[in-house]
Amino acid sequence: MEFVTPRRVATLPAFTEWAWVATAVDIDGARRLTTQTSTVLAVHDVDALIAGTSEPVRFSVPWRGIAAVSPTLDLAVFPGQHAVRAVDAASRTRWEHRHACWVRGCGKRHLDAAEYEGDRDHGHNGAGSAAFSADGRFVWALALTDVEHEEWLVLDAATGEVSARADTGTRSYGSQQLRHPAPGRMVLSVAERSGPPLLWGAFDGSVLTVEPDYTERLLLDVDEARYLTNTDDRDSLAVHDLADGEVLGTVEPPALRRPSGAGDGPTRWQCHAVFLNADSALAVTDENDELAGRNHHWLVDLPSMHLRTIRYPKPLEGLPLPLGGGRWLTGARGVGWCSEGAKARPPRIWEL
Template identity: 40%
Template sequence: MPTPGAAVEYPARPVTTVALPLGPCRERDLWTQRGPGGPLLVQRGDEELVAVRVDGSGAVARFPAPWPRGFGGAAVSPDGSLALFAGVHALRAVEPDGTTRWESGHDCWADVVCPVRHSSFAEYADDPGHRGSDGGSAAFSADGKLVWAHVRVHEGGGEEAGERWAVLDAADGAVLGSAGTGTFGAGHHCPHPDPSRMGLSVGQGDEDSPALWGRWDGRTLTFERFDEEVLLAAAPSGERLLTVDTSQAVLRLRDAAGAAAPVRAPRDPWVTDEERILWALEAAFPSEDAIVAATETAGEPRHWLVDARTLAVRGPIGYPVPVSGLPRPAGPGVWSTGSADLSAVHLWALGS
């Protein structure tokens, strides 16, 4: 094993740095995603969502938010022209001028039993029982033509709640198909370069939390279920998926042939034997050969270069400046981190 003075670091090469348009924020309210002209930086605030094109143009799109960020998640189309807000009672697609393109209602995600099918945010805006409740999640397909959404449904119109995974037309919100998930908890989507594929990880608060790997064939939504796994990222080709088990002990690669050999978190010479080392629940897959993953201990996370074909841990990533947070997907060849002072996002590539 390496010693603190002799560990070989793999250098991260700076690509660009983009200031946060709404100022410092929680990591959960900020993400990067691939777009047709390059990565998009997206930040969610209480009153608006902002998308910045990371291509040197400085183009910015602002979308008024229909409800504060504590009432659900959000997504932006790959071209940055449409924002989708996944709320407690509905999905709403919003144009940059604030116009609602469409809205699709669903049953209430409130933590308390709430069999009411709300027609507006105003009905529960001041109710403590609804504040901080799950809001499901939604994501655009790689071509921006479809919306994948995880929604709540009260079975038979009663108080027994269930969940469905739905595929909608991004142009008008028409529900094209859906399937019951058999889950009970909030989820997050894992995008895929194939518009007909999407991943969904559902956090049920225990070790049986599953990951769903979905396929839309134009008529029917089907999915595979991976129990006790969390989807982290897809390879640029889409041929492989990176997952971590719910105990965060091992990474796995999945493809048509099944799971590859798992890899445990590397021994980190900077931590003590008493500290448990865990793989983080976010990672980037910038190339077919390389994964940038992170481990978490009682201190700061460390980023590692992992061989994407063998899952061998090559060594720690070395950054030329201090960074914060976890590595996140940003498109082919690059990944993102926060700046040390949380005022900007850095994009990185592997050094030559």
């Protein structure tokens, strides 16, 4: 197997709390790194972070969940168990859209989180998700209307008023919204108990049209012209043309030898692959590769889908997170969970 050795650009300080790490895009197309603890969401300029001069924009976190940050960095939106809340950089609640409670079997329209604080059945995050449109004018959110029905909302980012809504035909236990480069478009990937796993949304300023996609492929990432998917059984990574969905290339996970006692199951792709630049993507094979003593981050040349393993100086945990300009971050645990104090390796930024 061919390999490529990346160059370490920077080592970041380890976070003192469990922190969610994601990426956001500002209005000029520059990447920002967001770190989220139980109390604070911080948005960093990547170049300033590398130089040690970052002065992040900070938002107060009302509850644990995956936040979305506006392109102008003046607003953060937090999907929660009973509401979607927008908070500005002064920690003021700009607006809140309440919906039915995400906790399975509840479905109540709570007025405040205090109604269920301390209740064991409500002791986990809801399944909603939210994202800003490419121009920052609207927030797309998946909300629960009652115990069994979900709807896709287009909310005015300034006021929180509903501009459009549509039934999704799904009942999910998790979802992810990936921003389409067109301002009036969004892509919704659903980990569903029923309904289509992928939906394409189009908003013309008044009406939201939802096109379900039953191809049984999981959406992983979107860039200006393409998107990445994986099959349900994680045996085929594909790159598609964003305009018409045409498959431009596919690749199966590489076969790796297993040490004694590591099991004999086939190697599979993880549900994580990201665009690194116009010519390549980063993909990850499953955790069994660590048992085999093999590095499990792969450089995928596009659209040929030729694979090269990424050989780091030392074994690393977690998933790569793209930072733009051909750079990516490692040191995360799970899907974007960063280090816990001094016990874990600090996050590192790499480039080819």
